[in-house]
Amino acid sequence: MIDHLPxxxxxxxxxxxxxxxxxxxxxxxxxLAMAASGLSLLIAILLLRQVLEQxxxxxxxxxxxxxxxxEYRVDAANAFxxxxxxxxxxxxIAFARTVVEQRIRLxxxxxxxxxxxxxxxxxxxxxxxxxxxxxxxxVFLEISSLSSYVLISLGRDRRALTAAYQYLIMGTIGxxxxxxxxxxxxxxxxxxxxxxxxxxxxAVSGTRTIRAAFAFLTVxxxxxxxxxxxxxxxxxxxxxxxxxxxxxxxxxxxxVAIYVLLRFFFTIFGAEFSFNVMELDRILLPLAxxxxxxxxxxxxxxxxxxxxxxxxxxxQIGYMILGVSLVSVTGLTSTLSHLFNHALMKGTLFMALGCxxxxxxxxxxxxxxGVGRVMPWTMGAFVIGGLSLIGAPLTAGFVSKWYLILGALxxxxxxxxxxxLLTSLLAVxxxxxxxxxxxxxxxxxxxxxxxxxxxxxxxxxxxLANLYFGMETSLNAGVAxxxxxxxxxxxx
Amino acid sequence: xxxxxxxxxxxxxxxxSTVFIAANDTRPDWREGATLLASLLLxxxxxxxxxxxxxxxxxxxxxxxxxPGLPLRLTVEPLGMMFAGVAALLWPLNSLYSIxxxxxxxxxxxxxxxxxxxxxxxxxxxxxxxxxxxTLFVFYEALTLSTYPLVTHKGxxxxxxxxxxxxxxxxxxxxxLLLLAIVWTWRIxxxxxxxxxxxxxxxxxxPAIAVLLALFVFxxxxxxxxxxxxxxxxxxxxxxxxxxxxHAVAVVKAGVFAVxxxxxxxxxxxxxxxxxASQWLMWVAALTILLASCVAMTQDNLxxxxxxxxxxxxxxxxxxxALATSLGVIGGSMQIAMHAMGxxxxxxxxxxxxxATHKTEISQMDGLGRVMPFTFxxxxxxxxxxxxxxxxxxxxxxxxxxxxxxxxxxxxxxxxLLVSSLLNVAYLLPIAARGFFAPLTHETGEVSVRETPxxxxxxxxxxxxxxxxxxxxxxxxxxLLAPIATR
Numbered sequence: 001m002i003d004h005l006p007x008x009x010x011x012x013x014x015x016x017x018x019x020x021x022x023x024x025x026x027x028x029x030x031x032l033a034m035a036a037s038g039l040s041l042l043i044a045i046l047l048l049r050q051v052l053e054q055x056x057x058x059x060x061x062x063x064x065x066x067x068x069x070x071e072y073r074v075d076a077a078n079a080f081x082x083x084x085x086x087x088x089x090x091x092x093i094a095f096a097r098t099v100v101e102q103r104i105r106l107x108x109x110x111x112x113x114x115x116x117x118x119x120x121x122x123x124x125x126x127x128x129x130x131x132x133x134x135x136x137x138x139v140f141l142e143i144s145s146l147s148s149y150v151l152i153s154l155g156r157d158r159r160a161l162t163a164a165y166q167y168l169i170m171g172t173i174g175x176x177x178x179x180x181x182x183x184x185x186x187x188x189x190x191x192x193x194x195x196x197x198x199x200x201x202x203a204v205s206g207t208r209t210i211r212a213a214f215a216f217l218t219v220x221x222x223x224x225x226x227x228x229x230x231x232x233x234x235x236x237x238x239x240x241x242x243x244x245x246x247x248x249x250x251x252x253x254x255x256v257a258i259y260v261l262l263r264f265f266f267t268i269f270g271a272e273f274s275f276n277v278m279e280l281d282r283i284l285l286p287l288a289x290x291x292x293x294x295x296x297x298x299x300x301x302x303x304x305x306x307x308x309x310x311x312x313x314x315x316q317i318g319y320m321i322l323g324v325s326l327v328s329v330t331g332l333t334s335t336l337s338h339l340f341n342h343a344l345m346k347g348t349l350f351m352a353l354g355c356x357x358x359x360x361x362x363x364x365x366x367x368x369x370g371v372g373r374v375m376p377w378t379m380g381a382f383v384i385g386g387l388s389l390i391g392a393p394l395t396a397g398f399v400s401k402w403y404l405i406l407g408a409l410x411x412x413x414x415x416x417x418x419x420x421l422l423t424s425l426l427a428v429x430x431x432x433x434x435x436x437x438x439x440x441x442x443x444x445x446x447x448x449x450x451x452x453x454x455x456x457x458x459x460x461x462x463x464l465a466n467l468y469f470g471m472e473t474s475l476n477a478g479v480a481x482x483x484x485x486x487x488x489x490x491x492x
Numbered sequence: 493x494x495x496x497x498x499x500x501x502x503x504x505x506x507x508x509s510t511v512f513i514a515a516n517d518t519r520p521d522w523r524e525g526a527t528l529l530a531s532l533l534l535x536x537x538x539x540x541x542x543x544x545x546x547x548x549x550x551x552x553x554x555x556x557x558x559x560p561g562l563p564l565r566l567t568v569e570p571l572g573m574m575f576a577g578v579a580a581l582l583w584p585l586n587s588l589y590s591i592x593x594x595x596x597x598x599x600x601x602x603x604x605x606x607x608x609x610x611x612x613x614x615x616x617x618x619x620x621x622x623x624x625x626x627t628l629f630v631f632y633e634a635l636t637l638s639t640y641p642l643v644t645h646k647g648x649x650x651x652x653x654x655x656x657x658x659x660x661x662x663x664x665x666x667x668x669l670l671l672l673a674i675v676w677t678w679r680i681x682x683x684x685x686x687x688x689x690x691x692x693x694x695x696x697x698x699p700a701i702a703v704l705l706a707l708f709v710f711x712x713x714x715x716x717x718x719x720x721x722x723x724x725x726x727x728x729x730x731x732x733x734x735x736x737x738x739h740a741v742a743v744v745k746a747g748v749f750a751v752x753x754x755x756x757x758x759x760x761x762x763x764x765x766x767x768x769a770s771q772w773l774m775w776v777a778a779l780t781i782l783l784a785s786c787v788a789m790t791q792d793n794l795x796x797x798x799x800x801x802x803x804x805x806x807x808x809x810x811x812x813x814a815l816a817t818s819l820g821v822i823g824g825s826m827q828i829a830m831h832a833m834g835x836x837x838x839x840x841x842x843x844x845x846x847x848a849t850h851k852t853e854i855s856q857m858d859g860l861g862r863v864m865p866f867t868f869x870x871x872x873x874x875x876x877x878x879x880x881x882x883x884x885x886x887x888x889x890x891x892x893x894x895x896x897x898x899x900x901x902x903x904x905x906x907x908x909l910l911v912s913s914l915l916n917v918a919y920l921l922p923i924a925a926r927g928f929f930a931p932l933t934h935e936t937g938e939v940s941v942r943e944t945p946x947x948x949x950x951x952x953x954x955x956x957x958x959x960x961x962x963x964x965x966x967x968x969x970x971x972l973l974a975p976i977a978t979r
Contacts, residue, residue, distance in 0.1 A: 391667070392637075393558065393630040402559055405675045417675075421668045428663055432656075440647050471556050471564075478560055 002046070006059040006072040009043045009082060010127045010140075012036050017119035025111040030097045033115040037093050037122060040086040048079040052479070058132070066193050073132030073194065077483040080336065081129045081259045084343050088251040089122045095351055095458035096244035103358060104154045104242045114154065118248070120147040125256045134182050134268070135192045137260060141178065141224070144256075145171045148249055152241040163236035170223055170233040177220030184213035185268075197268045205273050214278060217264050225257035227321055228291025231314045238310035243354025246306065250313050250350055251343040258320055258339060262332075265324070266487040275327045284325035289419060292318035296426035300433075305363045308430055309349055312389065315423065316342050319404060322416070326407045332484035333477070334403035340476045341388065341396035344466050348385030351459040352378050355451035365433065370443030372435075375450050379438050381463040386431040388466040391424050395470040399477050495544050495551035499566050499621060502537045502576070505530055506614035510607045517603045524591050527606050531584040534613070538580040545573045546972060558626055562684060567623030569686070570972050571756070571825055575749045576620035578832045579742050583613050585951040589840055590733040592947025596847040599731060604641060609734070611638040616742040619749065625674045625684040625758065628750055629666070632714070635746055636662045642734045643727050654726040661723040662713045670711025673704055677758065686753055688976070690760020701759075701769035708754045709773060709810065714747025716803045717810055718780040724803055728795040732843030735795060740802055740835035745828050748809035752828075755813040756821060756976055765816040765900075773814035778908040781807035785915035792853050794842045797919060798835065804912065805831045805878065811905065812893050818977035820896030825973050826966070827889035830877065833958045834886050837874030838920075840952035841867050847948060854923055861927030866949050868927040870956035875920035877959040880913055885962025888969075 016036035023029035051057060051074055059072040074082075093115075100106075100114050124144025128137050149171070153164035186192055188209050189200040204210055219230075226234040234254075238246045265274040274280050295314035302308035316338070323335030355378040356371060357363045372379040388395035401424065408417040450456070469476050493501075509530030516523040544551060545568055552567040568576075590609070594602050615638055618631030636659070644655035678684055680695040696704065713720045727739050755764065764770045781804050788800035805827070812824020844867045845851055845860065861868035873884065880890035890909065897906040962969075 387637075392633055393626070394634075399559060402675065405672065406679060409675060409679045417672060418668075421672055424667055425664050428659070428667075432659065436652065436656075440644060440652055471558070473557060473559060481560075 002050075004059070005043050005047050005050070006057060006074055006130055007061060009040060009047065009086075009130050010123055012039050012043070013119045013123040013126065017116045017123060020112050020115040020119060023112045025108050027097070029112045029115050030093075030100075033093050033119055034090070036119060037086065037090040040122065040126065041083075041090045044079070044082040044086040047074055048083050048479070051076055051079040052482070067191060067196065070136050071132040071193055071195075072130050074130060075483075076479065076486045077262070077336070078129045078259065080479055080483045081256065081339070082126060084255060084340050085122070085125050085129065085252045088248060088343050088347050089125075091347065091458045091462055092244050092248040092251070092351070093118065094461075095247065095354065095455055098452055098454045099242060099244050099354060099358065103156060105156050105160070106154060114151075117147045117150045118245075120144075121151060121248070121253075125252055128256050129259060132194045133192050134185065134194055134197060137263075138175065138179050138182055141175055141260075144253065145175060145224075148245075148253060151245040151249075152237050154245065155240040155242050157240045159236070160240035163233075163240045167233040167237045170230075174220045174223030177216045177223070181213045181215075181217035181220060184209050184216065188213070194263070194268055198270065201269060201273070205269075205277070211278070214269060214274070218261075218280065221257055221261045221264065225254045225261060226314055226317055228287055228295065228314060228318060231291070231295070231317075234314060235307055235310040238313065238350075239304060239307040243350060243357060246310075247347050247350035247354065250310070251347040254313070254317055255339045255343060258317070258324075258335070262324065262335070262487055266489070271327060271488060281325040281327055284321050285416075288318045288322040288325060289416070290318075291315065292322065292423050293419065293426075296423045296430070299430045300426065302430075303365045305365055305368065305434055306350070306353055306357075308434075309346065309353065312427065312430065313346060315427075316346070316389075319400070319420070322420070323404055323407065326411055326413075328407055328410060329481065329484050329488060329490065330403055330410055331407035332487060333481045334400050334407055336480040336483050337403055337476050338400035340480065341400045341466075341469065344396050344462055344469065345385050345388040348381055348459065348462040348466055349389065351455070351462065352382040352385060355381075355455045355459055358455060359448050359451055365437055368434065368438050369441035370438070371448070372439035373443050374448045377456055378451050378459070381456075381459045382438075383435060384463040384466055386435070388470070390427045390431065393470070394467065396466045396476060398470055399473050403477070495541060495549065495568075496553040498537055498541055499551055499553055499568060502534060502541070502580075502617050502621070503566070503614055505534045505537060506610045506617065510610045513606045513610060514603060520595075520602065523603060523606060524587070527587045527590075527610065528584060530610065531580075531587045531613075534617070535580045535584060538576050538617070541568055542573060542577070544568075545570060548975070552623055558630070562624070562626050562678075564627050564630065565623030565685070566618070566621045566627065567686065568621055570974075570976050571749070571752060572620040572622070574825065574829055574969070574972060575745060576617050578745070578829050579613060579616045579620065582737055582741055582832065582836055582955070585954055586733055586737040586836070588947055589736070589843070589951040592945040593731065593733050593843050593847055596945050596948065597731075599645070600647075601645065605645060605731070608638050608641045609737075612642070612738055612742060616746055619746045623686060625677065625686070625754075628753070629670065629674055632670075632712075632746065632750065633663075633666060635714075635743060636666070639734070639738055639743055642738065643730045645731055645734070646729065648729075651729045654729045657726045658723045661720055665711050665713035665720055668711070669707045673707035673711055676704060676707070686757035688757065690756075690758055690763050692759055693763040697767075701767055702772060705755075705759065705764075705769055705773060708758075709751050712747050712750045712754075714743055715751050715810060716744060716747065716780075716806050717776060718783060718803075721780070721784070721803045725796055725799040728793075728799050732795070732839060732846060735799075736836050736839035736843065739799070740839050741832045744802060744806055745832060748806050748824075749828060751810055752813045752821070752825060755816070761816040761818070761821060761977070770814040770816050774811060774902065774905060777807045777811035777814055778905060780804065781811065781908060781912045782915070785912055785919065789915070789919040792855055794845070794852060794854050794857070794923070795839070797854065797923075798838055798842060801838075801878065801916070801919065802831075802835060804915075805835070808889070808893060808909075811909075812896060815896045815900045815902065815905070817896050817899045819892050819899050821977045822970065822973050823889050823892030823894075823896050825976070826892060826969055829969060830885040830889045830962060833955055833962055834874045834877035834884070837870055837952055837955040837959060838878070840948070840955060841871040841874065844948045844952060847945065854926070857923070858926050858930035859932035861924065861929075862932070864927075866953060868924055870952045871927070872924040873956040873959055875924055877962075878920060879916040883963045884959045885966065886959070887963065888966040
């Protein structure tokens, strides 16, 4: 059983997805989804422990050895990612039940379909991470993308439909680019296995075909991870999707795309080719910086808080890409650590916002006046998530910021370090607008109650995780560092 | 109980008290009883650490690792002992005063007030006992965030504006400059522990030293060094007990204390005096001292005048540190305690006057001294201590600072200190003089209240006597502080 963990990681949610479509609406189908994602989390924890103790796990799917069959390959980097995605997946599904029952645009008898789409999306994300086969990445990418279009379109606001359509177009272009890239690689090397690709590419790396493949993959994945200026689909999609969907996608989907980017750049093409020959850091660095700065500034002027956080996500993705463009162990540690920490903080923020819009109907700034007094627990979680986003010490966000500044100083990039700090102050500004309105404006006239426990418990679970991982950093700094060393190929 | 456990207890008591305070939202007597009890317990706990520190012990405890290799570390050393002692000693007095003030003025949200106050004290204790730069940073930020609701306590647009300025400057400087300085130090020195003699010698040279020092001292915005001082006058919209304990003692002193710690334990005074990297800081401090005193003279609002006086007096501490001589460091450190006692007295008096008569402008206070003799008597004593006249505590810190300037051969700085003392006379003494000697004008009107509530009078008389007491116990303070400078 324990040998099959890599396969079970994907198979369990994959089987649970069609099964949940067979259920009647109610708690049973939710319980099934909960059990499936909980099992995924358990498997991810076991896998991570196994990898940290014994090293890389290679699993031939269906017992077909690598060149013919699909290999699942788990090392420190993707074990870490599996943990992030399955953890958020579990917490958000716990949050989703109440919202699905009352707040999404589905007739009651179709509610189980929400869980089907959700579990399929989870399957796709986990599959992209766990697989060691380039084409398999594309397959799972499509699974997760198609289901996420469905999930986004379930928002109550009718604009969710156009947002989903916009994302569909952009996402499909991205996926097509990725497919073209993988196809070109196959033409040149005759293999799709990542390890084999890594071994064979150096022999042909001077060819224009390989360079074209590299370009297609870079642009395609950048679309999926919403790198500035390819981020235009993201604010609408996050703003109009149902709150659990936003929390889930914001915390996982773009993260997995960043992981895919890292996998292609560092494992398949190799850091030498990507950053010395193709000089990718020269493109990534300015895009990351512009993205961080402009998205933070735009966030300040948003009146819809969900949209504000969406722009904040674009900025945070910039931080992660900035870490990549440092091309050092410290820089990559900050990226991987921020993948984890940002999942925690944005998960908390979007869920807290979900609690608020569950009670007051919308998440616009003017309607949130006085919410802090009538919904103290919800706003408490929001403040914790906000502090983590700013990077206050004792919260998870501090850890990644520390490594990012350290990495910039190691390279001697003073202006970059200064800009990172400056933009965290912009985060203070856009978050403090919310805090001020929520705590110091007079409370609303209409009676508003605290959010139900079913929403508060998952929200606070993540909020406390922000604090816990701000103080116990062996996972989000220690393991992140090992994962960074794995990706860069320097032995620990 | 081991001193490590006592150390943790000192942090735990104020934090634990918040639970009791919050639980007794509807029972004011219990709530304020919990505050008083916690403050007395904290005082006992902090004082019980004193004998070991005097004997040369440096109790230390690691909590958890914030970054692998960088623990949250608490260590007691003489400077921190003194700061924690000052904060712990004044909290009970201030709590008593708060009860009189908050009830006398029928303030809203009193539970939130006491909870945030206790958290702020815990943060100040954490700053005092921090064993490395990162720990200092953690508690420094906690102090900023926990005092924000106190500044905006009234919830008026004016208070909100002040709160924005407060948070903007303090968070802006600490994240933008201080954190950068800390990461830079970690990068070049590989350690962040406060070590006697400093950790930077041999790791950095040339103009970079002065740049790093600038990042530190301007990054510590709480030290209110010009041009990052605007938050302090703005913070005066807070209720007076907050101005008294936090913005004359805990918060601002945490700032200058941090500057002192950085200069003594991170740079090391020998390293700084050998490289002359702190010369420029001396001039900035001198400028702050003089300019703030001049601005103070133009203020008619009593609390605003006291705020600018605080900015000027904080400059003394930074100046003492920047001199980078033993006497300068001791004088600067002593100033932390001496100014705390004097300034809290003045703020207590300002609050007492407000509670009794609802007057905030100095020009309206003519003749009030005759109806409020205790308050104005205490105000006079506090003023004299700030000016630095014997037999009051403030004279010793001024004495050591002057000796420090002579030691360093900085005659210009000595002149600055002397001129500043004259300026202090010019803006502080007229207040007491008007109270006692000017005739009651029409503007003062019918003063129906003869004195403020007893809960306000007692603390301010105690701190005024404290100013006298400190004059005679300066020797003990010197014995405590001497080890930090003899390296």
